[in-house]
Each structure stands twice: as structure tokens, then as C-alpha cells.
Amino acid sequence: MTGRQETVVHITTDEASGWEMALRNLQNLVRDRSVSTPPEEMSVVVNGPAVRFLLAGSPDAFKITKMAEAGVTISVCSNSLTRFDYDPEEIAEGATVVQSGIAEVVRAQQQGHHYLKLP
Template sequence: MRTVVHIPTGDEAEQETGLAIARNLLEDETDSIDEVALVAQGGGIATVRDDGDTVDKIKSLLEDGVAVSACSNTLDMMDLEESDLVSGVETVPEGAVEVTRLQDEGYAYLRP
């Protein structure tokens, strides 16, 4: 199974829950989870910023093979650059399109 965790809001509890879900999927002992992706957009972009409270969690997820993406539209809207993101976070043109694309490829959708 493949799963995409979508973090679209600035709600810190939702952001922390989304990161915890991604971690729990990786640690699933049934070996039924093959791939985990995380897409941040809107206020959720805070989770992947290199000056935020979740830097270590994002780095750990990246090291463990989670594909972490940030919405370029959001970066433009918030006057941010790719260099403002945790190293290893990829950018995609539109977060919602990326989530939809992943779902079309068979990823289950989870949003905290």
C-alpha cells in the first residue's frame, strides 16, 4: 500500500498529527505500507520550513524514505524560496494537483 499525508493548514495540532501519522505508517509492523508521501501546502508549509519547530521530524522522515513535497504556489504566495525549506524537500507546482496525482497512482489519502 502507498499513502499520501496531506498537510494543508496552519493548525499546529493538525501538522503534528500529520507528521505522527507519517511516522506511524513507516513503523507499521505488518509490512503492508510500501511508500509514504507527505504534501505540504497553504499554512501547512510551516512543517517543511528550515526555521520551524519540525525540522528534525522532517529530516527524519526524509532519511527514512518519505517523499516530502511543498507547493510552489504556496511558496510564491508567502514570498518564500526553495532555500527556505528543509534540505531534501521537493517542490511541486501545485499541492492539490500533487495529492490528486498520487491518488490517481493508487496512494491512499490521509488528512489529519
């Protein structure tokens, strides 16, 4: 682990309003200069029914790509993609498929990263 304190954001909601709130909270967090949360020190892990929001055809796919271009690491759970019958090849540009979203969250916590569950 490096000397910096990274932040992992965990999103599982199947509600569009919850997804939008999570994205707004992420933007607010990065913009707030009173807390050190540069995009390159942030990871977003998406699992459960929320994986649908990371599909290339979703209305917010461009936001995923934009976050990734800004330096945010975006991980989508392969197990959840399979469970909900989504093709891993159809995720938004910038997102990376990981074997287990929950394992990514646990791994980050074991490395001392800050954890936020949104929403």
C-alpha cells in the same frame, strides 16, 4: 504504476497542534506492522498554510530531514510558498518543491495510491 500500493499523506493545517498530530500519525502508521506502509512507499504533500512547517528555521525541520532520510518523499507546494511569501530556498533539507501540491495529490490518486488527509 508499480504493483505496490503507495500512500500519499496530504497536510494543509496552519495549527501547530494539527501539524504535530499529523507527524505522530505518520510515525504510528510506519511503526504499525499490521499495515504495509514502509517509508519508501509514502509521500507527504504539504500545501496551504502548512508550508510554514517545512521551512528550514521551523522547530520541526529536523523531523522533515529525518523522514526524507528514511525514504519518505516530501513535497511542498510552490504556489503556497509564493502565496504566503516564503522563499523556496528556505525549505528544510529533504523536502522538494513541486509546482502544485494539489496536483501532486490528484496525480497520486489517479495512479491508485492510498490517500490520507491529516489532520
